[in-house]
Amino acid sequence: MSAECPDFQTFMEGVKKRNPGQDEFVQAVHEVSRDIFDWIQDKREYHEAEILRRIAEPDRIVSFRVCWEDDDHNIRVERGWRVQNNNAIGPYKGGLRFHPSVTESVLKFLAFEQTFKNSLTGLPMGGGKGGANFNPKGKSDAEVMRFCQSFMTELYRHIGPDVDVPAGDIGVGSREIGYLFGQYKRITNRWEGVLTGKANEYGGSPMRVEATGYGAVHFLDHMLKRRDEEIEGKRIVISGSGNVALHAAEKAIALGGKVVSLSDSDGVIHVKDGIGAEQLEWIKQLKIEERGRISEVADKYDGVEFHEDGEPWGIDADIAMPCATQNEIGPDEAKTLVDNGVMAVVEGANMPTTNDAVEVLRDAKLLFAPGKAANAGGVAVSGLEMSQNAERVSWQREKLEDMLADLMEDIHGKCVEHGECSDGYIDYAKGANIAGFRKVADAMLAFGVM
Numbered sequence: 001m002s003a004e005c006p007d008f009q010t011f012m013e014g015v016k017k018r019n020p021g022q023d024e025f026v027q028a029v030h031e032v033s034r035d036i037f038d039w040i041q042d043k044r045e046y047h048e049a050e051i052l053r054r055i056a057e058p059d060r061i062v063s064f065r066v067c068w069e070d071d072d073h074n075i076r077v078e079r080g081w082r083v084q085n086n087n088a089i090g091p092y093k094g095g096l097r098f099h100p101s102v103t104e105s106v107l108k109f110l111a112f113e114q115t116f117k118n119s120l121t122g123l124p125m126g127g128g129k130g131g132a133n134f135n136p137k138g139k140s141d142a143e144v145m146r147f148c149q150s151f152m153t154e155l156y157r158h159i160g161p162d163v164d165v166p167a168g169d170i171g172v173g174s175r176e177i178g179y180l181f182g183q184y185k186r187i188t189n190r191w192e193g194v195l196t197g198k199a200n201e202y203g204g205s206p207m208r209v210e211a212t213g214y215g216a217v218h219f220l221d222h223m224l225k226r227r228d229e230e231i232e233g234k235r236i237v238i239s240g241s242g243n244v245a246l247h248a249a250e251k252a253i254a255l256g257g258k259v260v261s262l263s264d265s266d267g268v269i270h271v272k273d274g275i276g277a278e279q280l281e282w283i284k285q286l287k288i289e290e291r292g293r294i295s296e297v298a299d300k301y302d303g304v305e306f307h308e309d310g311e312p313w314g315i316d317a318d319i320a321m322p323c324a325t326q327n328e329i330g331p332d333e334a335k336t337l338v339d340n341g342v343m344a345v346v347e348g349a350n351m352p353t354t355n356d357a358v359e360v361l362r363d364a365k366l367l368f369a370p371g372k373a374a375n376a377g378g379v380a381v382s383g384l385e386m387s388q389n390a391e392r393v394s395w396q397r398e399k400l401e402d403m404l405a406d407l408m409e410d411i412h413g414k415c416v417e418h419g420e421c422s423d424g425y426i427d428y429a430k431g432a433n434i435a436g437f438r439k440v441a442d443a444m445l446a447f448g449v450m
């Protein structure tokens, strides 16, 4: 029995020592643990069972070679991974990321975060994440297909509808999920709900595409309503122009918000009067179907400025929604947001705000919605896709839209319950960490030491 409760610094030194060079993973563990440490001070059972230390050690990591042939018949070699972090409350669940910046550290941080996020949804899903350092950008459909088939030829033996259910993330959309699912089906000769984010024609769920972005805006709506505010008329800066960013923009515009920016890795567009609904449709076509660049919006429309290599955080706004990737907002960007009078930061992406930047926002008492709560709508609808596949049914869009809205309200409520401070400020990050941790930890206690 290790009844001695180490202090937070000692715990983090151990995490750093065991994970050398894995900065993103250490950052994510730090963010969760600082809240959990305070909360479990008087909860001896969690210390004795070393629960936090165990959740911060993935159940397993599979790493594998992925070979594929490009259109010029060159053999390419990439590295793929699946990180199965924790399956205490359900099969491992979480997306696949294809991006040159993918490393084991990035996937470990994402799988760790996913464990708490999935717990917050209230659905029976454990946490996992995977991907490869493959860059789909600029590749032909045939090249992407060959890569996906090669990737699944190894991954298939580690996943299954009751084992581990991957989905999309950066660089993995419906095209990639189609190739991956087709290869799984071919190898195993089984049609089963082993991936989510499938197209509606072959077992996908209505609303999955929209769920992450829409869900984040639902969360924002609840935060604002607690302060007698509303989305209508608010200027919103959004980063990214992928699945999450575009659907967050769509929902925000539908609720009367004024979305004044979108971005990609080339730069940012600034639309002073706000992006119109029709304009957004054109942008969705450009980004999702044609795989174009955000700069092309400025070529097409008057009143749209493009700033190469720019970021949206200096643009005048009431609300900021980072929806691209991790560590987009550091302390300087956070100070800019505070100085500009931004009232809320809602993370559509995973860990887009550094720990130091979160401190700046907390100190200024801004509303801050952490990704594990605000972007949980995506994985929640994935959970509903798993249920539909298991039952061999397909639910109507309206039903799923209502279920998503209810799930986001519930997640918001859990954050408030565990995050309310003595002065009335809601520390949503703390609330999400405690609520997400508790369910996983109690399940682990029930299983004994393993």
Ligand SMILES: NC(=O)C1=CN([C@@H]2O[C@H](COP(=O)(O)OP(=O)(O)OC[C@H]3O[C@@H](n4cnc5c(N)ncnc54)[C@H](OP(=O)(O)O)[C@@H]3O)[C@@H](O)[C@H]2O)C=CC1
Binding pocket: 101, 168, 169, 170, 171, 172, 212, 240, 241, 242, 243, 244, 245, 263, 264, 265, 266, 323, 324, 325, 326, 348, 349, 350, 375, 376, 378, 379
């Ligand atoms: N899809 C989902 O359902 C969910 C996604 N998330 C998170 O949301 C975020 C966005 O994911 P999603 O929209 O699906 O991904 P997409 O691949 O659809 O879009 C990603 C967007 O972010 C930009 N981007 C990616 N990496 C970088 C980078 N290093 N620097 C600058 N811009 C970058 C891309 O620009 P470019 O095209 O130039 O690379 C693109 O505009 C990620 O953090 C993801 O983990 C969270 C929950 C669920």
Ligand SMILES: O=C(O)CCC(=O)C(=O)O
Binding pocket: 093, 094, 095, 096, 114, 117, 165, 166, 167, 168, 169, 196, 350, 375, 376, 378, 379, 380, 382
């Ligand atoms: O839908 C899923 O399973 C994955 C979603 C995801 O990757 C995420 O929530 O970050």
